Amino acid sequence: MGAQGNILFSGVGGQGILLASEIMAYALLAAGYDVKKSEVHGMAQRGGSVTAQLRYGDKVYSPLIEPGRADIQMAFEMMEAVRYLPYLHKDSTVIVNTQKILPPAVATGKTTYPEDVLDHITARGIKVVLVDAFELAREVGEVRTANVVMVGAISAFLPMASSVYEEIIAARVPVKFKDVNLKAFAAGRKVSQG
Amino acid sequence: MAAIGDDLVWMSGNEAIALAAYEAGVKVASGYPGTPSTEILENLSTYEGVYTEWAPNEKVGLEVALGASFAGVRALATMKHVGLNVAADPLFTASYTGVRGGLVIIVADDPEMHSSQNEQDSRNYAFAAKLPMLEPSDPSEVGALLKEAFALSEQLDTPVLFRTTTRVAHVKSVVKKGEKINSPVIPGIERMPAKFVMLPGNARVRRVAVGERMVKLKDLAETAAFNRVEPGVGQRGFITSGVSYLYVKEVFPEAKVLKLGMCWPLPEKKIREFASEVDELIVVEELDPFLELHIKAMGIPCHGKDLLPDQGELSPAIVRKSLDPASVAELFAPVPLPMRPPNMCAGCPHRGIFYNLSRMKVFVSGDIGCYTLGFLPPLSAMDSCVCMGASVGIAHGMAKALGAEAKGKIVSVIGDSTFMHTGLSGLINTVYNGSSSLLIILDNRITAMTGQQDNPASGSNIKGEAANSIDLEALCRAVGVRQVDVVNPHDINSCRKVLEAALERDEASVVIARAPCVLLPEMKKAKHIPYSTRLADCTGCMACIRLGCPAISWNPLTPDEAVAKGYKEKQKGFALINEVQCNGCGQCQALCKFDAIVRQEA
Numbered sequence A: 001m002g003a004q005g006n007i008l009f010s011g012v013g014g015q016g017i018l019l020a021s022e023i024m025a026y027a028l029l030a031a032g033y034d035v036k037k038s039e040v041h042g043m044a045q046r047g048g049s050v051t052a053q054l055r056y057g058d059k060v061y062s063p064l065i066e067p068g069r070a071d072i073q074m075a076f077e078m079m080e081a082v083r084y085l086p087y088l089h090k091d092s093t094v095i096v097n098t099q100k101i102l103p104p105a106v107a108t109g110k111t112t113y114p115e116d117v118l119d120h121i122t123a124r125g126i127k128v129v130l131v132d133a134f135e136l137a138r139e140v141g142e143v144r145t146a147n148v149v150m151v152g153a154i155s156a157f158l159p160m161a162s163s164v165y166e167e168i169i170a171a172r173v174p175v176k177f178k179d180v181n182l183k184a185f186a187a188g189r190k191v192s193q194g
Numbered sequence B: 001m002a003a004i005g006d007d008l009v010w011m012s013g014n015e016a017i018a019l020a021a022y023e024a025g026v027k028v029a030s031g032y033p034g035t036p037s038t039e040i041l042e043n044l045s046t047y048e049g050v051y052t053e054w055a056p057n058e059k060v061g062l063e064v065a066l067g068a069s070f071a072g073v074r075a076l077a078t079m080k081h082v083g084l085n086v087a088a089d090p091l092f093t094a095s096y097t098g099v100r101g102g103l104v105i106i107v108a109d110d111p112e113m114h115s116s117q118n119e120q121d122s123r124n125y126a127f128a129a130k131l132p133m134l135e136p137s138d139p140s141e142v143g144a145l146l147k148e149a150f151a152l153s154e155q156l157d158t159p160v161l162f163r164t165t166t167r168v169a170h171v172k173s174v175v176k177k178g179e180k181i182n183s184p185v186i187p188g189i190e191r192m193p194a195k196f197v198m199l200p201g202n203a204r205v206r207r208v209a210v211g212e213r214m215v216k217l218k219d220l221a222e223t224a225a226f227n228r229v230e231p232g233v234g235q236r237g238f239i240t241s242g243v244s245y246l247y248v249k250e251v252f253p254e255a256k257v258l259k260l261g262m263c264w265p266l267p268e269k270k271i272r273e274f275a276s277e278v279d280e281l282i283v284v285e286e287l288d289p290f291l292e293l294h295i296k297a298m299g300i301p302c303h304g305k306d307l308l309p310d311q312g313e314l315s316p317a318i319v320r321k322s323l324d325p326a327s328v329a330e331l332f333a334p335v336p337l338p339m340r341p342p343n344m345c346a347g348c349p350h351r352g353i354f355y356n357l358s359r360m361k362v363f364v365s366g367d368i369g370c371y372t373l374g375f376l377p378p379l380s381a382m383d384s385c386v387c388m389g390a391s392v393g394i395a396h397g398m399a400k401a402l403g404a405e406a407k408g409k410i411v412s413v414i415g416d417s418t419f420m421h422t423g424l425s426g427l428i429n430t431v432y433n434g435s436s437s438l439l440i441i442l443d444n445r446i447t448a449m450t451g452q453q454d455n456p457a458s459g460s461n462i463k464g465e466a467a468n469s470i471d472l473e474a475l476c477r478a479v480g481v482r483q484v485d486v487v488n489p490h491d492i493n494s495c496r497k498v499l500e501a502a503l504e505r506d507e508a509s510v511v512i513a514r515a516p517c518v519l520l521p522e523m524k525k526a527k528h529i530p531y532s533t534r535l536a537d538c539t540g541c542m543a544c545i546r547l548g549c550p551a552i553s554w555n556p557l558t559p560d561e562a563v564a565k566g567y568k569e570k571q572k573g574f575a576l577i578n579e580v581q582c583n584g585c586g587q588c589q590a591l592c593k594f595d596a597i598v599r600q601e602a
Helices: A017-030 A078-083 A133-140 A143-155 A162-172 A175-193 B013-023 B039-044 B058-070 B081-086 B088-097 B123-129 B139-155 B200-223 B243-251 B268-276 B290-297 B316-323 B349-358 B370-375 B390-406 B416-432 B472-478 B492-504 B521-525 B559-564 B587-591
Strands: A005-012 A034-039 A049-057 A070-075 A088-097 A127-131 B008-012 B026-031 B051-054 B074-080 B103-109 B160-165 B171-176 B227-230 B236-241 B256-260 B262-264 B280-284 B363-365 B410-415 B438-443 B483-487 B509-514 B531-533 B552-556 B573-577 B597-599
Touching (some): A005 A078, A017 A034, A017 A162, A017 B008, A070 A078, A127 A143, A133 A143, A133 A175, A143 A175, A162 A175, B008 B013, B013 B039, B013 B171, B039 B051, B039 B074, B058 B103, B081 B088, B081 B103, B088 B123, B103 B139, B123 B160, B139 B160, B139 B171, B200 B268, B236 B243, B236 B290, B243 B256, B243 B280, B243 B316, B256 B268, B280 B316, B349 B410, B349 B438, B349 B587, B370 B410, B390 B410, B390 B416, B410 B416, B438 B492, B472 B509, B483 B492, B492 B509, B531 B573
Parallel strands (some): A088 A127, B026 B051, B026 B074, B103 B160, B236 B256, B236 B280, B410 B438
Antiparallel strands (some): A005 A049, A034 A049, B008 B171, B531 B597
């Protein structure tokens, strides 16, 4: 082994980031890594900008990722991909759900949603993978599986086999939603594998 | 590393505390929800053989736990840092009475104020109340340390404080399940007045016992395994505890470290010996220079807050920047973006009240809960918020200070759970001492901000079973409020009339704004009939936009676009309701003067 890595999840409260980060944590644990995850609950969850931080390796001390050291960012909203730019390094991979959620100042007409916001990341030579998670989730038949589509997309960048994730997903979702979630995972993985 | 399975579980610090409390044989646990402590009792309530409850406030919660301890069972009280202020009264005297069954008080601090109004450092309470305080660094350390806490409580006849912070409580790691153990104490009624009746004569005797206990605790600190020296290389040595220990290990994995599992009292000999073996002693701790001050008071020179910040959370990045700036890599600069603060949910009943208050030119004395978000634009309808229950007393104080000038201009708002917590005594004062300030109780039937916990007015207990429910109208009348109105906050126009009439009165009055939180499971399951925008009728007046509902968005138009859409050239945009997000509350329809918002037919 010897590998280690830092995954930063970012998005908007209510998007299912915690479930996605849980699936990733269990997959990394199954691969034999030490894993730590940090979340913030409470006020920020009411539609605010939220993050979860996941670290894995032979031995993990700090639950927090240092700025400049996130290897993968899994962003559930486009502007929230850019907000955490200082956490990235030039070899980071950013997987972005191409969804726009308007923050209050935009929704009330005080300001506008920044145009071509992802250019801030690509202009620095950082690899960006675009995932239309909402549309893919709709295609598999359940829009609420967008977060599992995102898990599929990130899975292609980690060493674990699909079967590892599939087992975890099957164990964590209600039986009647198992198949649709597995389809969502496969759809997301296909995006990253091209 | 072994795989997750029977003995190894993936858990948060709070889940680990619940597991360890169960394994330690806790029989009674009480507390009040507060981030980042809430999930402890929520999880503990799912274990068999442990009685758990939500108390109306932390003072009552600690008193319940102390009573259980007097009865000879192991007991737990849980709270966030500011909750310990509320529980401080029983805490300081429980230090004198000591315990029968082991008593542990969990206090969860929130450095950086992720979800709090201040970032006080609870370690100061351990010093002030003369109590031991243990502190785990991550979930994996919780089990052994919490069991030590109960054993120590019974052996040395002391309540034990057990401190976490956000980055322990809400961090997940692999946790090893342990053995289930039982307290050696035999439950029952034991009359021990010299120990339990803290009249001056008895208390003076107990004060001596507290002093003797501190000597024993200091001896224990010297030898206990939780205060350990980790050998390393280099001239620097670090003294640290809690999550800060992990930041030190992350940045300086090879360094010599004295890791304190007990942050009060301190092992003076061990610290002196450690200091003598290093050229430079650095104390790494979050918030106050607590360890640093007490180490300096021993006459031991050390660095601490001269190098590290005394505000906000620490992190590996901050430790690195403060102590090894040469290793800091250059970072991508942040991009200026519109802020994304939290917001009240679509269909939140609080929004209707704050919309009215924002139009009424009143000073709004606010309180602690989701509704504190009424402060944010576009509603901007809160003028003060201090602590749980403070809204009522502050409004009364302003009314008394300003006399006739204040009439009709001061309103306090408080949630149902916060009113039960510490708002009632403020209302009693308002009635007793006679001011005409208006109190609005925002009764959304739940303790919402911390994640929907039940409370004395919600009708269910911590397990979701039916419970006695306090009748808020009858309660307000019983303390002497003659005019108590109940309104539906979603009905903005009727609500406004009731509020204006209440403000005209010359005596204390209460308006209860009652509508359930949209995040309640039954509300989430309910079929909502959403509203939609009839775009042809939208004039772009922005009346609905001023509600700040996340389901309504403003779509700006250039003059050409306006004309192309069939609007007047000067129309600057139109409002659109996202029907997926809409919870069908109807507040926006009440504000639209052009009938451009319509309820979809079922």
